[in-house]
Amino acid sequence: MDELPVVVVGAGPAGLAAAAQAVDRGLPVVVLEAGPSAGTGVREWHHVRLFSRWGELVAPAAEKLLAPTGWRFPDAKAYPTGAEWAESYLQPLADALGDRVRYGARVVGVARRGWDRLVDQARDTEPLSVRVATADGEERILARAVIDASGTWSVPSPLGGDGLPALGESAAADRITYRVPDLTDPDVRQRYAGRRIALAGSGHSALTALVAFAELAEQNPGTHVQWLLRRAAIGTTFGGGDADQLPARGALGLRAAEAVRAGRVTTVTGFRTAGVDRDDDGRLVLSSFGDRQLDPVDEVVVLTGFRPDLSWLSEVRVDLDPVLQAPRELAPLIDPNVHSCGTVYPHGARELTQPEPGLFLVGMKSYGRAPTFLALTGYEQTRSVVAAIAGDRAGADRVELVLPETGVCGGAGLVDAPADDDSETAAGCCGPVEPLSIGGRSGAAG
Secondary structure (H helix, E strand, O other): OOOOOEEEEOOOHHHHHHHHHHHHOOOOEEEEEOOOOOOHHHHHOOOEEEOOOHHHOOOHHHHHHHHHHOOOOOOOOOOOEHHHHHHHHHHHHHHHHHHHEEEOOEEEEEEEOOEOOOOOOOOOOOOEEEEEEEOOEEEEEEEOEEEEOOOOOOOEOOOOOOOOOOEOOHHHHHHEEOOOOOOOOHHHHHHHOOOEEEEEOOOHHHHHHHHHHHHHHHHOOOOEEEEEOOOOOOOOOOOOHHHOOOHHHHHHHHHHHHHHHOOOEEEEOOOOEEEEEEOOOOOEEEEEOOOOEOOOEOEEEEOOOEOOOOHHHOOOOOOEOOOOOOEOOOHHHHOOOOOOOOOOOOOOHHHHEOOOOOEEEOHHHHHOOOOOOOHHHHHHHHHHHHHHHOOOHHHHHOOOOOOOOOOOOOOOOOEEEOOOOOOOOOOOOOOOOOOOEEOOOEEEOO
16 A cells, blocks of 8 residues: 555644655645645634734644745734735645645545455455545545544534534524634625624633624614523633733633623623523523523624534544543643643654554644644644554654743734733743733634
8 A cells, every 4th residue: 555645634834744754754745725725724813813823823844845935934923814824834835745745535435355344354455445525526536544624613602602503503503603703804894783782602712702792882872782601600711810821811801701891782691592492583592401592692703612514434444532522642631621732742643543553643633622732743643644654653642842831823813013022921832921912813722
């Protein structure tokens, strides 16, 4: 099988980094991207500014591949938006990989050639068979290994409090969105201005939307948000504030708390949505499993996280944690009840290896339902995994990434003017918080 390619699923940050690693090792590689361009998912949150600097967003192998093309490294201390990350790095990297990257190629299944998952004897002797759907029909690509870097962006978690769509949720799809709205877009802004909005979720995406809607309410009377929390109390939802180890996260939490205090947001705790109905005026009425019912709203924004699409892995053998849906060996290291973005130590092929020989989940897909992921961690994953595929076990086991204690996952988010970048503690994971100027930009982990 040495002449067969490594098939990488997804032309996002982790997938393209894996392809660059394969090229660096002289391995044939094919990247299959369902969308029309590199970083299709990243482009969908183009207005969001990352919490990582450029210096933590470029894979070393990618930089090596880009160098002969005349590409220049962006300002290492700057914080890009999703659009900037895609246009200034991901697309140039995909272009440098050339025809190794195929667009409009959606992977719909992976199996052993000629054998289903029940058969033991074929696991080490037959290549992996990747079923691909394109505009011209279906095809089969044989692979020596498959690296699943497809992410989780395409599968947002539903509004329903039990993990399933609430009754009536699908029928109300015209009034429900599952992404942070880009309120700089005039059409999107008009959709929400002067409306009553239900916002479900308690993570950083929800806080980002909360702040954006509060600013909208300041300029458009009648705009009001009902913030739905499944937990019984707000508790630590706003983060650590001035004491938060991540300055941007602390600033975001403080601004969200300010919006609640100002009365532009009504907090509804202990609300686990069970149903969505329409009143006589067509507005949405949400009810909970405890038979509570909210006043009608015009729009619903659901920011309750994402989950991996495992449907096309049904004919290969995977071993996933039953809670996080992450590789079993990795799950204890990324449990969101214990870890945050800077505390997960670098890991690679050993933790990501599956019972199916040659199959690896990397990037955000490898984290399952865990919410926070660093690009640097994904780049180390791909370096180790490709080393293992190439037969370099020593290289796969070696750790070549040391996450600094500061400067990795602080960053922009809602920050217009980050703290002094020359300061050792500026925008860091573990240093003291400095004053930040916050505006209307969104934030995301990098």
